Amino acid sequence: MTPAIETEDLRVSYGKLEVLRGVTLGIPAQQGVVLLGANGCGKSTLMRSLNALEKPQSGTIRIHGETLSTASGTRLREIRRGMGYVFQQFNLVPQLSAFQNVLLGAMGRHRLGLLGCLSLTASAEERARAMHSLERVGMVDRALHRPAELSGGQQQRVAIARMLMQAPRVVVADEPIASLDPKAGREVLDLLWRVVREEGLSMLCTLHQLDLAREYADRVIGLKAGRVAVDAAIGDTDTEQLNALYSGMTDQDDEPAGVAA
Numbered sequence: 001m002t003p004a005i006e007t008e009d010l011r012v013s014y015g016k017l018e019v020l021r022g023v024t025l026g027i028p029a030q031q032g033v034v035l036l037g038a039n040g041c042g043k044s045t046l047m048r049s050l051n052a053l054e055k056p057q058s059g060t061i062r063i064h065g066e067t068l069s070t071a072s073g074t075r076l077r078e079i080r081r082g083m084g085y086v087f088q089q090f091n092l093v094p095q096l097s098a099f100q101n102v103l104l105g106a107m108g109r110h111r112l113g114l115l116g117c118l119s120l121t122a123s124a125e126e127r128a129r130a131m132h133s134l135e136r137v138g139m140v141d142r143a144l145h146r147p148a149e150l151s152g153g154q155q156q157r158v159a160i161a162r163m164l165m166q167a168p169r170v171v172v173a174d175e176p177i178a179s180l181d182p183k184a185g186r187e188v189l190d191l192l193w194r195v196v197r198e199e200g201l202s203m204l205c206t207l208h209q210l211d212l213a214r215e216y217a218d219r220v221i222g223l224k225a226g227r228v229a230v231d232a233a234i235g236d237t238d239t240e241q242l243n244a245l246y247s248g249m250t251d252q253d254d255e256p257a258g259v260a261a
């Protein structure tokens with residue numbers, strides 16, 4: 001079966017700083033993977049590359065078999081539309097209600113104009129789906145609240161509902177619980193993994209908590225110094241191996257080769 005996400009010898013640099021130094025990985029469809037690694041090791045850079053927000057110096061990214069770097073225009077939009085993002089900072093539009101933010105998840109499907117027209121131009125089917133998405137994350141009673149009137153955990157639930165509305169095949173979640181307290185974080189993580197499993201999606205999710213990675217993931221991939229240092233089914237990893245991802249210096253300093261010639 002074609003992997004959901006595949007990268008081959010992916011290299012990304014910022015000026016002289018070589019952040020990803022040949023990342024090769026493959027995530028099968030319907031697998032939930034936690035991406036681990038110390039601060040600054042390149043996790044977010046990898047995730048942005050998967051959404052074509054970062055342009056790799058070399059290497060290949062394939063999403064469900066389609067090569068990202070050679071896709072453009074409509075094709076690229078199609079690929080990106082099939083990918084749902086969940087961010088640490090929720091990325092909700094402050095002026096819009098929870099309901100309208102969720103409707104935004106359908107925007108890629110037909111190009112809507114002004115955000116203000118969103119509720120008016122959305123079809124009855126889309127509005128019903130948006131309410132259903134809010135229902136799935138337990139936020140129906142807050143549908144008309146703006147993000148500022150919601151707790152962090154509630155905002156992340158709305159962001160997950162927006163992601164559901166988009167109907168992606170692949171989810172990329174970059175530290176989805178880093179802004180939440182432990183209780184809200186766990187609730188959001190439960191919810192996120194539940195919808196991923198229920199929808200049969202594939203997910204790459206960064207976390208900083210090894211215990212949570214163990215609890216939720218099918219598999220872990222660990223980055224260190226811009227390369228894959230661990231790639232194993234969750235049952236095949238040991239604490240020592242995972243702790244080693246965080247040992248030594250961080251921020252790419254542990255290899256002189258980090259500074260490109």
Ligand SMILES: Nc1ncnc2c1ncn2[C@@H]1O[C@H](COP(=O)(O)OP(=O)(O)OP(=O)(O)O)[C@@H](O)[C@H]1O
Pocket residue numbers: 014017019037038039040041042043044045046251252
């Ligand atoms: N736009 C940018 N311009 C220059 N350097 C950048 C840029 N984005 C990231 N970097 C650098 O690239 C390296 C990797 O950053 P990245 O955000 O991918 O790390 P990370 O693994 O997500 O870290 P964290 O766990 O703190 O989120 C860091 O040294 C960072 O300073």
Ligand SMILES: [Mg+2]
Pocket residue numbers: 043044045174
């Ligand atoms: Mg990051």
